[in-house]
Amino acid sequence: MMIQTMAWGSLEVDESQKYQFNKGMPGxxxxTEFVLIPFADEPFSYLQSLKNKDLAFLLADPFQFYPNYEFELPEEEANELxxxxxxxxxCVLTLKDQVEQSSINLLAPLVMNPDQHxxxxxxxxxxxxxxxxPLWSQSIDVEGSE
Known part of the structure; x- marks a missing residue:
């Protein structure tokens, strides 16, 4: 399926990348319809709106940056999905001009069911x-300890 994006213009994506967010995203x-566009061999991806080419969220796999990240998914949410x-x-990223000041939102993760899309x-x-x-806090700590 062909979609329109601000970052890449027209882009061919597979139907399996499409996700329905019944209640949209906060704000x-x-x-309600997005496609998940992963970066090859990276913990990053884009969540691109299918209705608005100017709306995309930069996402990351939180476990790549915070291996001990955990939460209990409420049963009501698991049933809904x-x-x-x-x-x-x-999790949604916020990029800053100085990359080391970029952050990740661990309070409000995106939970997706790839089987039901x-x-x-x-x-x-x-x-x-x-x-x-902080997105890069762990790598800074590691570098600082050498």
Missing amino acids: FEQE QIDGNVVIR MGKQIVLHKSPYQTRH
Whole structure:
């Protein structure tokens, strides 16, 4: 299927990359259809709106940056997404001019069911996570300890 994007213009994507977000994304409730566009061999991907070529979210696999990241998916959310087994977790990134100041939103992960092609951004209540965790903090710590 051919889609329009701001970053790449026309882009051919597979139907299996399409996800339905029944309630949209917070702040973009009218946007309910997206495609997940992964970067080859990278922990990053784009979530591109199918209705609005100017709306895309840069996502990352949170476990690549925070290996101990964990949360309990409420049963109500799991049922809504019809999750039986396969699940994809991604978090929204905020890029800054100075890349080392970029952050990842661990408080509101995107939970996606790749079997049913459904997704939802879940706000974790009673969580130690924040909307702006440093993205590169672990690599900086590792470099600083050498």
